[in-house]
Amino acid sequence: MVKQKTILNEVSLEGVGLHTGQQVKMTLKPAPINNGFSFVRVDLEGSPVIEADATYVVNTQRGTNLEKKGVKVQTTEHVLAALVGCDLDNVIIELNASEPPIMDGSSKFFVEAVEKAGVVEQDAERQEYIVKEVISYTDEKTGSEIILMPSDSYQVTTMVDFGTKVLGTQNATLKSLSDFKEEISDARTFSFLHELETLLDHGLIKGGDLNNAIVYVDKEISANTMEKLKVAFEKDDINVTPNGILDNLVLNHPNEAARHKLLDVIGDLALVGIRIRGKVIANKPGHLVNTQFAKKLSKIIANEQKNTIPEYNINQEPLMDxxxxxxxxxxxxxxxxxxxxxxxxxxxxxxxxxxxxxxxxxxxxxxxxxxxxxxxxxxxxxxxxxxxxxxxxxxxxxxxxxxxxxxxxxxxxxxxxxxxxxxxxxxxxxxxxxxxxxxxxxxxxxxxxxxxxxxxxxxxx
Missing domain, CATH: 3.10.129.10 (Hotdog Thioesterase)
Structure with a gap:
């Protein structure tokens, strides 16, 4: 029997929200059995709770955003990926703003915080959904597809094709959650220059700088755009490296973009609310297809749980007569x-x-x-x-x-x-x-x- 796990001590991180630009303090706290992952907005009256549940997904533009009874939490995927990657089941995530700190755009600092807090087993069995047949979801508009098939452990493979010269086809695979820290956690979020211009024009990355997002230059930078970038990133000068990345940022992995997409898949599928024993193959994943698949899988699991009839031996002595x-x-x-x-x-x-x-x-x-x-x-x-x-x-x-x-x-x-x-x-x-x-x-x-x-x-x- 595998026991549920939570953190031993509470631990805090501070930083800036990528899209809001707000300074935020996030505190991870131990949670009781069967709590799962839940966000608490301590900056709001009554400290409302939003469970990490796919039913609360309301928006997937530039991140996975949850809302319950008018209370929102934005960009949840990186911290949730870290908690799953650290083999946890129950954690309370307190925030004094609507968005966790972006840190360096990966899950690395969240994993380090969990290690600092320590991990402890709890006196309850971990629930696990064992995949017995292939489950799939396809977004007909984008061609994105997620397939879940039987496997002895939770594995994830992502295949991405961005259709640009600077960043073409990439693949990434995680064969075991025990490899998450070394192979996936430091993969940073990224954007293309053409997306960045739109985000800047709409004020959607107020907390961005060149230290928490990789920017791939997929078009020629005009003088006007260059000035906007200097202002947004508070830099006197910005350069493009030979490998097409802004400001000489060194990649942690040659396929860092595919690894970050894998990180996002793990974070988004945490919204299913139960550990998955199966292999995920995600072709051109994104937050929309990830969370739509999470919703579909949640319904399948709930229906199976309802109809799973307890088995008993009529000749066996009961626990209580x-x-x-x-x-x-x-x-x-x-x-x-x-x-x-x-x-x-x-x-x-x-x-x-x-x-x-x-x-x-x-x-x-x-x-x-x-x-x-x-x-x-x-x-x-x-x-x-x-x-x-x-x-x-x-x-x-x-x-x-x-x-x-x-x-x-x-x-x-x-x-x-x-x-x-x-x-x-x-x-x-x-x-x-x-x-x-x-x-x-x-x-x-x-x-x-x-x-x-x-x-x-x-x-x-």
Missing amino acids: INQIMAMLPHRPPFLLVDKILEMSDSHVIGLKNVTMNEPFFVGHFPGAPVMPGVLTIEAMAQAGGILVLSSVPDPENYITLFMKIDKVRFRHPVLPGDTLLFKLELLSPIRRGICHMQAYAYANGKMVTEAELMAQIVKK
Whole structure:
């Protein structure tokens, strides 16, 4: 079992935002299990949180930008790539502006900050999406394509063709995340001169200078453009090297542009929110196609998780039988609706109920065509979840569990006498102050019959 990881200590970096030009302080902080990566805008009232989630992508012009309830975070990809490249699962990223510092245009300084902070294992299993079949996405307008195929580990290959003499076809490959620091992290962002002119005219790179972006000169520089560049970069003189790069900046790698595109792919696919075990092949990648693929993959994973039915051996002794359940739950027949607990960890529980014709509710609920009331299916799932939250205290017999919220309920199929109901509940956030927020599923006859988000709190009797 691979454990989740976070950083041991908080660590801060300061710099300027590439597009905003604002001075910004970014602090990386340890995060609890199942938190994932999340941004916190400490400069705004209430310190709103934006999770690193593909559903919040609103713009991919010159970076991947997230927005939740009107709160924005810009250019998220470099810091997210560093966190994935350092094999982390849970980190809180505090910002006192809308954009992380650009530093030198790569992930190098973020990786060094993580190393300074230290890495620690957490007491929870890492979730991983194992790719079983080819998944692809194509942008018909640009010809950009991303393919994800089965592999024993997370690997990424990028193939780029910029169609210019100064920067033609390049490829880059990362065979293991353990190579990210040495092979990918120092690959800097880049731009072509014709793009740079447009960005300058629209005031979109206020924090740019020749130390945090490679500029490839793909056209002759006019005297007017040269003066604009001098002003923008606060330089008395600007030169073009023989290899077509502004101001004698030395490349870290011959294929640095392709390596940076690979860095961007890793950062953007971090928005899927789960570790990927598979090989990514990205042809002409960019933030738009990367994030569109991330959204598609997120939906596929969510759908598979919903329909992944827990497997159990009917001959195996359960983790908790009915007597052990009654020692923990205050419910009693006919309102005790869980027969067995099959599996449990700090973040999930799997329970079982055998639905029989002599259930008391069948007497009056559709006697001629008995169907288990949907609200009782919800209650049964909640009781299984109650076992999970009560297990977090040393004296569960002194507590009862009370509902706080039921949300996103879907009844998909009826539950009938003779069915065996399986419940799977997973924490959506760590248990705090006895409050448990869970995603709950119920299955019968090889199908999901009910799903819901449940929130409950344990209180002293």
